[in-house]
Amino acid sequence: MQKTYSILLSLTLGLALLVIVLGAYTRLSDAGLGCPDWPGCYGHVGVPEQVDANQFERPLEHAKAWKEMVHRYAAGMLGVLILVLFVLRVRFRRYFEASIWIPTLLLATVMFQAALGMWTVTHLLSPPVVTAHLLGGFTTLALLWWLWLQRHVPRFSTLYGSIGAVRSWALGALLLLIAQIILGGWTSTHYAAVACGVDFPLCQGQWWPASDFRTAFSFEWQAGVNYEFGTLENPARTAIHLTHRLGALLVFLYLGGLAWWLIRRRSVSCGIVPYALLVLLIVQVSLGISNVVFALPLVVATLHTLGAALLLLAVVALWQQKKGKVLNT
Structure with missing residues (x-):
């Protein structure tokens, strides 16, 4: 069984x-x-x-x-x-x-x-x-x-009982990644992925173009309205896109810093997870930039969603570590 x-x-x-x-x-x-x-x-x-x-x-x-x-x-x-x-x-x-x-x-x-x-x-x-x-x-x-x-997966081991700190940082990474996934979904459903044109890191040739954040994050739903291809004006879509970009930067810095800390720190053994996390982050950011500069190719955009799913698996793997036995030094 x-x-x-x-x-x-x-x-x-x-x-x-x-x-x-x-x-x-x-x-x-x-x-x-x-x-x-x-x-x-x-x-x-x-x-x-x-x-x-x-x-x-x-x-x-x-x-x-x-x-x-x-x-x-x-x-x-x-x-x-x-x-x-x-x-x-x-x-x-x-x-x-x-x-x-x-x-x-x-x-x-x-x-x-x-x-x-x-x-x-x-x-x-x-x-x-x-x-x-x-x-x-x-x-x-x-x-x-x-x-x-x-x-x-066998339990991870730790030298100095620092696994609790790892799980705390991993929980922060998980919450941050979930928020970014929600933002990604909001960007996609409002067809805002190309709101900045093909400019990166600029947006419409500017660092901060006209944006309508109030309308961009309204959860109002109107019965009978077909939302296919989006209903928002471009300033609202631009606001969504810029928020997703800023979220991506924050996720990259936080998760990248966590992965690098785990790789460099000898007191915690997490297997290949930190290395996988770092590689996935680099690939995911590359896919996100490619979505912009190449005007949302279908294959790249689909792979971007796959990348988010794989990142989620890596972060959950870190968060679900359990305190193992203390290794002899």
Whole structure:
């Protein structure tokens, strides 16, 4: 049972990462409303060859519809696997040392994710809903990773009991990264990634162009409004973009400093995690800059979301360290 559970958990973790990438690809290729209904597509389980124009106002675009449905199929499979993991943990509880609260939270998260997926369509890509849906996907991934770490990674060791300090700094890194992921989702859902044109580090040829922060971070939702391609004026989109840039700088300095400190400090052994964190940060910043200067290429933008997910895994790995035995010097 233990081996079966471990294999299933690893497969589910990989699928969760794939679902995040598919969701980013679907959103960035403007296929979020490829199917105007939910959970089917134009009233079908798959993508139909043609639709009744009197029943659906939105014309069928096969390419976008298939992107949306592939994402839904993968997300549905992920939900089933998480349910199976939960049932196994409940049915064979005596074989597991850890409590069941993480699998329970994971199941509740994926159920809420399904509701957010529906509201994404029915609310016509409302930015708060789409951003929450993105955050839910990252939360699902983090919880699965947490379960995987508990089973597969031995406890880290520390010389001088400084693991508590590492976890405190890692918690700060986690909260900062979550805030930046939310900002990234807000930037994407408002189509603000190219608000500064192709200028970097300048924005529209200036260090600080006209920006409307009040409108940029309004959570007001209007029924019946289609938010596809965004509804904000450019000053508001510019404000979102600039905030995301500043957030990226703060994340880079904090996480980069933490990774460098761990690499240089001999009193704490964290394996390859600090090295992976530093490499991922450099790659992620490079992808973010490329998004700007190359006007948001689809592949680069999708990889940018993948980079955020991998950064989250690295930071969670640091945060989830447990105090190990003291090494002899």
